[in-house]
Amino acid sequence: MKVGQRRSKQRELILEELKGVTCHPTADELYEMVRKRMPNISLGTVYRNLELLASNGVILKIETGGKNRFDGNSEMHPHVRCTCCGKVDDLHLEVVPPVPDRQSSQGYEIIGCNIEYFGLCPECSKIKENEGPTH
Template identity: 75%
Template sequence: MKIGQRRSKQRELILEELRGLTCHPTADELYELVRKRISNISLGTVYRNLELLAASGVILKLESGGKNRFDGTAEPHPHIRCTQCGRVDDVMQQVDVTTLDDKSSRGYDIKGCNIEYFGICPDCMSSSH
């Protein structure tokens, strides 16, 4: 982990827990998991470390949908979000994204692109029947 800060056992544990998940938890959800291993860790510590890891490109911060979610896989990849419960999963398919020409980019210096699909997850569909 290279993020321009000194090593931290708490940060390393937060990253380990996040990378061990297939879901994309909120900071609160990850805090509940980390607390099982470090009982005296604070929610603020989890938030600060997630923000630091995201800002340094070690993890992804998914900011759409009202609540920030975090992804231990830092390489850009598409996601799918449930519009009812907010669950986020990876899309396991390559998605082709065209680059914008100068006219289409409207003067922006393009840094990247996020692809997110949305729908209703299987759990929400089965609970509504």
């Protein structure tokens, strides 16, 4: 946690659950996981804490254009997202993005980089295969 950020049992539990999985859950999915250990936690508490943790760089927020997903591994690493079901997985490969210099960054102060690949997960690929060609 960041210096000066108050500790809370709810936040610590949310972080512990998120770091314990590799499935990149949505806030709703994480809420269901946390509720098993803390039944009285609210969905709003989960959302607020995930946003706080993400804004402080403790976790990654993966914006998908729909329901955001969260990653307990805050180190920069590539992801692959299924364009059919929205599932997100880590890609275990070395990616070294070029670092722009001051001139090529058009005056922006670069604070991070997101590398995401798109495709179909194995389950959605099987479904598409079984459906056959569409004409």
